Amino acid sequence: xxxxxxxxxxxxxxxxxxxxxxxxxxxxxxxxxxxxxxxxxxxxxxxxxxxxxxxxxxxxxxxxxxxxxxxxxxxxxxxxxxxxxxxxxxxxxxxxxxxxxxxxxxxxxxxxxxxxxxxxxxxxxxxxxxxxxxxxxxxxxxxxxxxxxxxxxxxxxxxxxxxxxxxxxxxxxxxxxxxxxxxxxxxxxxxxxxxxxxxxxxxxxxxxxxxxxxxxxxxxxxxxxxxxxxxxxxxxxxxxxxxxxxxxxxxxxxxxxxxxxxxxxxxxxxxxxxxxxxxxxxxxxxxxxxxxxxxxxxxxxxxxxxxxxxxxxxxxxxxxxxxxxxxxxxxxxxxxxxxxxxxxxxxxxxxxxxxxxxxxxxxxxxxxxxxxxxxxxxxxxxxxxxxxxxxxxxxxxxxxxxxxxxxxxxxxxxxxxxxxxxxxxxxxxxxxxxxxxxxxxxxxxxxxxxxxxxxxxxxxxxxxxxxxxxxxxxxxxxxxxxxxxxxxxxxxxxxxxxxxxxxxxxxxxxxxxxxxxxxxxxxxxxxxxxxxxxxxxxxxxxxxxxxxxxxxxxxxxxxxxxxxxxxxxxxxxxxxxxxxxxxxxxxxxxxxxxxxxxx
Numbered sequence: 303x304x305x306x307x308x309x310x311x312x313x314x315x316x317x318x319x320x321x322x323x324x325x326x327x328x329x330x331x332x333x334x335x336x337x338x339x340x341x342x343x344x345x346x347x348x349x350x351x352x353x354x355x356x357x358x359x360x361x362x363x364x365x366x367x368x369x370x371x372x373x374x375x376x377x378x379x380x381x382x383x384x385x386x387x388x389x390x391x392x393x394x395x396x397x398x399x400x401x402x403x404x405x406x407x408x409x410x411x412x413x414x415x416x417x418x419x420x421x422x423x424x425x426x427x428x429x430x431x432x433x434x435x436x437x438x439x440x441x442x443x444x445x446x447x448x449x450x451x452x453x454x455x456x457x458x459x460x461x462x463x464x465x466x467x468x469x470x471x472x473x474x475x476x477x478x479x480x481x482x483x484x485x486x487x488x489x490x491x492x493x494x495x496x497x498x499x500x501x502x503x504x505x506x507x508x509x510x511x512x513x514x515x516x517x518x519x520x521x522x523x524x525x526x527x528x529x530x531x532x533x534x535x536x537x538x539x540x541x542x543x544x545x546x547x548x549x550x551x552x553x554x555x556x557x558x559x560x561x562x563x564x565x566x567x568x569x570x571x572x573x574x575x576x577x578x579x580x581x582x583x584x585x586x587x588x589x590x591x592x593x594x595x596x597x598x599x600x601x602x603x604x605x606x607x608x609x610x611x612x613x614x615x616x617x618x619x620x621x622x623x624x625x626x627x628x629x630x631x632x633x634x635x636x637x638x639x640x641x642x643x644x645x646x647x648x649x650x651x652x653x654x655x656x657x658x659x660x661x662x663x664x665x666x667x668x669x670x671x672x673x674x675x676x677x678x679x680x681x682x683x684x685x686x687x688x689x690x691x692x693x694x695x696x697x698x699x700x701x702x703x704x705x706x707x708x709x710x711x712x713x714x715x716x717x718x719x720x721x722x723x724x725x726x727x728x729x730x731x732x733x734x735x736x737x738x739x740x741x742x743x744x745x746x747x748x749x750x751x752x753x754x755x756x757x758x759x760x761x762x763x764x765x766x767x768x769x770x771x772x773x774x775x776x777x778x779x780x781x782x783x784x785x786x787x788x789x790x791x792x793x794x795x796x797x798x799x800x801x802x803x804x805x806x807x808x809x810x811x812x813x814x815x816x817x818x819x820x821x822x823x824x825x826x827x828x829x830x831x832x833x834x835x836x837x838x839x840x841x842x843x844x845x846x847x848x849x850x851x852x853x854x855x856x857x858x859x860x861x862x863x864x865x866x867x868x869x870x871x872x873x874x875x876x877x878x879x880x881x882x883x884x885x886x887x888x889x890x891x892x893x894x895x896x897x898x899x900x901x
Contacts, residue, residue, distance in 0.1 A: 402883040403605045406875065407506045407520050411703075415520045417504070419605065419677045420686070422879040425637045427668035499551045501563070503601035503882075506546040507874060509867070514538045521550060526583065527562045534577045534585030535567055543570035545878070549597045564594045595885050602882070620645050627652040630661065633668055647675045650685040654699060654711055658719050659850060660690070674876055684709075687872050700872060702865050704855055708814065714869065716862045718790070718854020721815050724767040725847045727797065728822060728833050731756030737845035743829050752843040753796070753836030760801065760831040762822040766813045767795050767835075767846070768853025775809055781834070782826020785819055790856040795846070798834040799825050815853050 403421045410416050504521055506512060515538070518528045532538035540546045549564035565577045565585060576594060577585040588594075624645055628635040631652060638648045651673060655661070662668045669692040675685045688711075690697040699711045699719055711720035726733075734755035739748060766787055773794070774786040784798035801823025813819055824831045837846035857865050 402879045403602070404875070404879050404882060405502065405504050405605065407504055407517050409508070409510070409512070415516055417520050417679055420674060420875050420879065421676065422674050422876045423641055423643065423672070425634075425641065425671045427633045427637060427671060499553050500604060501597050501600045502550045502552065502604065503598055504548045504550060505878065506540050506548075507871070507878065508540050508542055508544070509871060511539050511541050514540070517546075521548070521560065522558070523550065523560050523562055530584055531562060531565055531577070534565070534587075535575070540567075541570070544568060549594065549601065564597060566594065598882060598885065620649060623649055624652075631655070634671070637671075643675070644677075644683045646683050647685050650675075651688060654685070654688060654720060657722055658697075658699075660697075672876075674872060687876075700865070700869055702857075702868060704857065704861060705812070710854055712854070712857060712865060716857035716865055718769065718852060718856065721768060721852065721854040723789075723791075723795070723837070723846065723849060723851040723853040724765070724815065726756065727767045727795075727835060728756050728758050728762055728764050730762040731758040731822075731833060733847070734832060737843075737847065752838075753798075753834050754845070754847055756833045756835060758822045758831060758833060760822060760824070762831075763818045764797050764800065764820040764822060764833055765816050766819050768815045768851070769855040770795075770813060772807065772809050772811045772813060772819070775803055775807070778826065780827050782828060783823060784826075784834075787813060787819070789851070789853065791852045793837060793839040793844075793851060796834075796836040796838070798836070799823055799828045799832060801825070812855075814855075 402423070403419055406418050406420055407415060408418055504517075506517055514528045514532055515525075517540075518525065528538075545566075545568040547564075547566040547568075548562055550560050551563045552560045561579065562585075563579050567575045567577075569575075576588050576591065578588045578593070580586050624635065627649065634651070634655075635648065638651070651671075669690045672689040672691065673685065674687045675683060677683050684701065686701050688699045698714045700714070701709055702712050703709045704718075710718055713719050734757050735751055736754050738751055740751045768787075768789050768791075770787040770789040772785065773788045774784075776786075777783045781796070781798035783800045783802065784796055785800065785803055786794055786796045788794050797820050799822075800820040803820050804818055807813075807819065822831050822833055835846055837844045837849055837851075839849075839851075
């Protein structure tokens with residue numbers, strides 16, 4: 303130690319009254335006073351600072367911001383940016399490539415109750431789909447979505463459903479502590495070890511009053527749970543116009559044991575009640591939505607994972623069809639693949655577009671496409687509705703089962719849009735004389751052929767080229783025996799030279815496309831068994847092999863009213879899905895924002 307350091311050490315020790323070095327003895331009285339005064343001042347400062355630190359938690363006044371206070375503020379801001387900012391871009395579900403979905407309990411046409419998963423997808427085809435899924439092969443393979451889960455942190459152990467129940471101030475009977483996990487050095491809270499539960503969300507949107515015990519049979523929850531829920535709701539019936547959301551918890555080790563954790567009832571007038579399960583199994587009204595919203599987010603993530611893993615495998619025929627569709631609709635197929643839309647649903651969309659002559663070039667602006675599809679418990683996948691949002695009027699198509707018993711798509715006015723007039727109504731026929739001028743084979747004169755001929759074996763079945771009503775079954779010299787059908791598109795088709803019609807078919811009967819209406823014959827001016835097929839639009843004849851005519855039914859009366867009610871239901875389901883996705887995203891934002899639970 304050098305001399306200067308030694309002198310400093312001596313001065314420090316002089317606070318207890320030691321003598322100074324001889325070379326500065328002349329200043330001894332003044333230095334003695336300064337030394338002792340300095341010690342007193344330092345002691346006073348220490349006492350003051352200690353008192354302030356002890357009283358600070360009890361004070362309503364914010365501590366002064368000195369130079370030392372800037373450091374934690376900067377660190378906190380930096381931490382918020384590094385943790386929250388990268389997640390925000392992933393929170394909004396439409397950007398994640400994951401389908402927005404809801405599991406719905408609904409009554410089927412045969413009166414049974416079933417659980418159906420509905421999906422609502424929105425695609426902006428003017429945007430480039432992320433990744434590389436442009437080829438038909440990759441589209442058929444349904445490119446796996448490698449995007450991150452927007453609810454990753456929500457599903458962490460720290461935000462497990464059981465802990466969310468505790469954070470809400472509500473107990474849970476299954477949470478009785480059996481073991482204690484080792485303490486986490488970064489968190490002073492020690493919680494009992496809990497088996498992770500699968501959380502599902504089931505929604506009831508009845509079109510007629512439904513009893514809770516009918517819903518119970520589909521969900522698999524105990525009778526006692528539904529009895530307690532009925533007591534909490536003050537009734538055991540969910541009425542038309544109401545909505546009941548149930549959050550169901552299920553432990554993987556006990557797949558047959560499910561419990562209702564939350565119930566949200568929305569009345570027809572918009573009033574809401576949120577009930578949570580307590581320790582004793584009863585349900586209590588709560589006002590804090592955060593635990594419920596986060597469980598909804600967890601259920602959505604689980605449903606999305608199930609949807610991806612449970613997609614039906616495409617058959618070779620579908621593979622070829624989708625590859626063909628990718629050549630005509632490259633942007634559409636690319637976006638559908640990136641959103642993991644099932645192959646069968648993708649083909650149904652393409653078929654609907656083609657039936658309505660909807661095409662767009664690679665350079666032209668393409669519309670925004672919104673559609674709803676569903677997957678039944680047995681795995682059937684079917685398109686429910688499609689909306690094309692372009693620069694002009696939106697076009698909407700809805701699936702509906704008409705009186706024919708076959709599902710088809712109708713526009714919002716009730717006009718069928720999924721069928722076009724058949725060019726060949728006799729499957730065994732071969733095209734003979736076409737539409738236009740010809741020399742008549744019997745009269746030997748040049749005449750205009752108003753239809754087309756199909757040669758076929760005697761008695762071959764002839765089907766209706768489109769939906770319509772039989773307006774005439776008759777016989778004439780030229781036509782021989784024939785049948786005429788009036789179609790809703792404002793045109794008629796005639797089938798002549800027939801041998802006869804099916805027994806029981808009468809004028810006034812409604813026929814569906816593909817239904818057998820006659821048999822091939824050789825009546826009238828005919829040189830052999832064949833079908834004369836004619837299309838008349840008003841007073842003008844058209845070539846039936848080239849005309850693209852709507853061949854479905856226009857709904858009227860009771861059928862139209864039922865169809866409109868179904869449109870309302872589809873729109874309600876879609877809005878429910880979108881509202882759920884929005885609230886779940888907000889919940890994820892709250893969960894990923896430091897300090898949000900303290901607000």
